[in-house]
Amino acid sequence: MKSPASSRRHTAVGLLLTGIMLFPVYWMLNVSLTPQQDMRKSPPDLFPLHPTFEGYRAVLHDQMPYLGTSLLIGLGTVAATLVLAAPAGYSLAKLRPRGGGILGLALLVAQMIPGIVMAMGFYGVFLNLGLLNSWWGLIIADSTIAVPFGVMIFTAFMSGIPDELTAAARIDGAGSWRTFWSVVLPVSRNAVVTVSLFSFLWAWSDFVFANTLDGGGDLRPITLGIYRYIGNNNQEWNAIMATAVVASVPAAVLLVLAQRYVAAGVTAGAVKD
Amino acid sequence: MTIARVDRRPHRSPAVSGAAGGADRCDVPPRRRRGRDRLTALGFLAPLVAYLAAFYLYPLYRNLDLSLRDYTVRSFVAGDAPFSGWDNFSQVLNDPTFGPALRNTMVFTFVSIALQYAAGLALAVFFNRHFRLSTTLRALFLIPWLLPLIVSASTWSWMLNSESGVVNYALHLVGVPPVDWLTSPHWALASVVIANVWIGIPFNLVILYSGLQNIPGELYEAASLDGASGRQQFRRITFPLLRPVSAITLLLGLVYTLKVFDLIWIMTKGGPGDSSSTLATWSYQLAFGTLLPHFGPGAAVGNILILIALVFGLLYIRVQRRQEA
Numbered sequence: 001m002k003s004p005a006s007s008r009r010h011t012a013v014g015l016l017l018t019g020i021m022l023f024p025v026y027w028m029l030n031v032s033l034t035p036q037q038d039m040r041k042s043p044p045d046l047f048p049l050h051p052t053f054e055g056y057r058a059v060l061h062d063q064m065p066y067l068g069t070s071l072l073i074g075l076g077t078v079a080a081t082l083v084l085a086a087p088a089g090y091s092l093a094k095l096r097p098r099g100g101g102i103l104g105l106a107l108l109v110a111q112m113i114p115g116i117v118m119a120m121g122f123y124g125v126f127l128n129l130g131l132l133n134s135w136w137g138l139i140i141a142d143s144t145i146a147v148p149f150g151v152m153i154f155t156a157f158m159s160g161i162p163d164e165l166t167a168a169a170r171i172d173g174a175g176s177w178r179t180f181w182s183v184v185l186p187v188s189r190n191a192v193v194t195v196s197l198f199s200f201l202w203a204w205s206d207f208v209f210a211n212t213l214d215g216g217g218d219l220r221p222i223t224l225g226i227y228r229y230i231g232n233n234n235q236e237w238n239a240i241m242a243t244a245v246v247a248s249v250p251a252a253v254l255l256v257l258a259q260r261y262v263a264a265g266v267t268a269g270a271v272k273d
Numbered sequence: 274m275t276i277a278r279v280d281r282r283p284h285r286s287p288a289v290s291g292a293a294g295g296a297d298r299c300d301v302p303p304r305r306r307r308g309r310d311r312l313t314a315l316g317f318l319a320p321l322v323a324y325l326a327a328f329y330l331y332p333l334y335r336n337l338d339l340s341l342r343d344y345t346v347r348s349f350v351a352g353d354a355p356f357s358g359w360d361n362f363s364q365v366l367n368d369p370t371f372g373p374a375l376r377n378t379m380v381f382t383f384v385s386i387a388l389q390y391a392a393g394l395a396l397a398v399f400f401n402r403h404f405r406l407s408t409t410l411r412a413l414f415l416i417p418w419l420l421p422l423i424v425s426a427s428t429w430s431w432m433l434n435s436e437s438g439v440v441n442y443a444l445h446l447v448g449v450p451p452v453d454w455l456t457s458p459h460w461a462l463a464s465v466v467i468a469n470v471w472i473g474i475p476f477n478l479v480i481l482y483s484g485l486q487n488i489p490g491e492l493y494e495a496a497s498l499d500g501a502s503g504r505q506q507f508r509r510i511t512f513p514l515l516r517p518v519s520a521i522t523l524l525l526g527l528v529y530t531l532k533v534f535d536l537i538w539i540m541t542k543g544g545p546g547d548s549s550s551t552l553a554t555w556s557y558q559l560a561f562g563t564l565l566p567h568f569g570p571g572a573a574v575g576n577i578l579i580l581i582a583l584v585f586g587l588l589y590i591r592v593q594r595r596q597e598a
Binding site for chain 2: 007008010011013014015017018021022024025027028031039040041042043044083084085087088090091092095096097098100103105106108109110112113114115116117118119120121122123124125127128140141143144147151176180201204205207208211212222223226227230237240241244247248251252254255259
């Protein structure tokens with residue numbers, strides 16, 4: 001059908017386009033390895049000819065606690081999201097509760113509320129409750145990004161599980177909880193992975209809530225670590241970019257290990273099967 | 274970010290539900306059974322409902338309350354600010370920043386979306402040809418969308434730096450004088466649009482690509498047998514058949530782009546002056562950006578933003594429902 005020559009030409013164009021698209025990522029890596037004295041050189045070095053790891057040493061020195069906090073908050077958000085979203089998805093998909101349609105609509109609308117508005121509201125609530133600058137307050141706030149999404153992914157996925165399967169569990173004498181825990185949840189592994197991935201990534205990347213609700217605490221996430229760097233030592237761009245590279249690692253890992261889940265998450269909701 | 278929705282599948286067929294009901298054969302009479310089922314359904318939902326009330330509705334209520342009262346730092350803590358009705362809103366609407374912020378929000382949103390969509394569609398059509406490495410390269414295109422926004426924003430900040438940025442160096446190579454991307458009021462908005470388009474292309478590419486997958490290949494075969502050129506095939510087949518997916522992509526992009534805050538705040542803080550401030554950054558600026566916080570007006574701007582987002586959001590829901598019908 002297609003000549004090999006045209007396919008090769010397409011591959012070449014594709015490589016070129018990908019190169020252009022990913023240039024900023026390459027540049028981040030390049031700058032992270034550039035020695036401080038070459039940072040403002042003109043023309044800039046297009047390749048790290050004299051790579052230095054002083055930027056990464058600065059990361060090891062300054063940013064480890066921030067990375068640890070982000071990991072904690074990411075995992076906490078994943079746990080909170082799964083605990084809230086999976087049972088709700090099961091209920092909406094299989095138990096047909098009264099008012100389920102309205103709840104679905106509410107979840108859809110919830111995803112449209114701007115983050116800064118939520119941040120401002122949370123600031124008021126947390127201030128009065130004394131939750132500002134606490135890591136688990138941030139987990140609560142970050143989970144609001146992922147929970148509506150999670151419920152909808154679970155609902156969509158569990159609707160596809162044949163009713164015969166849950167009916168069979170019932171005949172064997174399993175209650176609703178057993179059916180959910182031992183039959184529905186194991187079958188929904190893909191949905192669990194997708195929801196976990198996205199809730200981790202969103203919590204890890206969150207800047208709005210962190211900057212609003214956790215500006216002065218002991219445990220601050222990596223996004224604030226970078227932000228402080230930009231604010232404080234405006235000049236050490238290799239350290240800033242090295243931190244950025246390290247902060248991008250989860251995204252890279254996800255893309256390599258779980259690409260099909262990522263694509264599934266992006267298209268969920270946008271395209272009809 | 275993506276907006277997910279509940280898949281509306283047809284209810285289970287009466288035959289299946291009858292079989293399942295018959296198989297239940299419990300000693301509980303049917304009516305009590307149904308009542309218990311309903312309770313179980315609610316039990317599984319209860320944590321979510323409580324959560325939504327406590328961590329969505331209540332913060333939103335707090336925000337509404339903020340915008341209707343005259344708050345100071347002291348009364349913010351004490352919670353005894355006097356009710357001031359629409360004062361915050363009228364103050365905000367008469368503020369000299371309101372006009373530029375609204376205009377910038379619209380320019381930022383519509384220009385970003387137009388460019389993202391155009392680039393995403395072109396790339397989707399390109400990748401739909403399945404050449405060697407196409408799957409891998411398409412996956413790599415997702416990277417900008419997965420990176421934390423602070424990473425993309427700070428990388429672009431340095432690339433667009435007036436003196437040492439690689440973008441100005443590239444312009445210099447083709448004979449264009451350097452541009453003060455982030456520090457000139459003429460270019461600040463353009464700079465954040467460029468960065469935002471870069472982040473948004475993957476999302477458009479993925480959705481439009483999966484839309485293209487649903488167009489049957491026979492249509493193209495028939496068209497090329499009839500002698501239709503590639504351009505004609507795009508105009509007569511691809512574009513019309515992609516319209517439902519395009520509508521969803523654009524509306525989702527709209528809702529998402531209206532909310533953008535991190536990127537602009539990190540790159541320009543809305544400046545210089547008001548030249549790149551949008552409703553989102555202005556709202557944050559009012560509430561948290563100065564030593565003397567103006568929570569009331571900040572919340573008022575936030576609520577105006579919600580209103581605008583909901584208009585497009587409801588439009589999205591309508592379009593989607595109609596497509597499913």
